[in-house]
Amino acid sequence: MVVEPAVPAHTAAGMRTAWRPVRPPYGPHQQSTAGRRAAAAALAAAGAADRTVPGDPDGRPRFPPGFAGSISHTDRLAVAVVVPGAAAVGVDIECAAISPRVARFVLSERERHTLLPPAGTCTPRELFSAKEAAFKALNGIGTGGHFLFWKIELSQSGDALTAFYGGATVPVWIRSAEDISFAVAIQR
């Protein structure tokens, strides 16, 4: 385990996370392969008989029925999360620094003032990752068709964040180590 958010037991029941390294030369093909390997490992750990994750025409991974899951990768590392019985799951990992300009682009003024220090405790990289994870989960429940991930609004809600878009909400949990941020959104 590299780093994993502390998702409450009632939400994370059966949740399985698997990590796989991206092999040289670290291109899109190798990143995709590492993601599919991570997904197969997470599905196996979750007890799925079918461990293949084909891609939809738009590139989104299609997990077996009953095993909601999601994949994310950087150029060196891939992760997959599977939550049996969940309606949708979204996961994201980020290693790259988020520049102040990019943070202003993806975070609303309210989010910057309430979630970043000194009022909040999140980093721009965690919030970027949270929006990506929420985007995947909200797409998984068919929210709103095509939309841009930074249009999702985040608010603090106890130990988690709540993501809002188009009348739908999903909780998001985040955790960071020095060189990576991990976010997972789970719609039960």
Added chain:
Amino acid sequence: MPDEVSAVRQSIRELLREQHGGDRFVSTVSDSESLRQAGMSSNALVALLVAMEDAFGFEWDDDVHPEALRSIESLADHVVALRG
């Protein structure tokens, strides 16, 4: 117009070269290919959008359609359309 579109596409490729690891990505992605499906991260895509605001002197509208951000071709078409 075709010359303008071509020039904007080339400018976007220059921004990509600066923002996204030199020639390796730019030399393999076609004008019409999805940048995300070609392996561009969301962080790199947003960095490109920000760089485009500076390079072309505009700000992205809140209601821009996601399809406009799909490829070098669609990004260039959006810039040229804004210029009228």
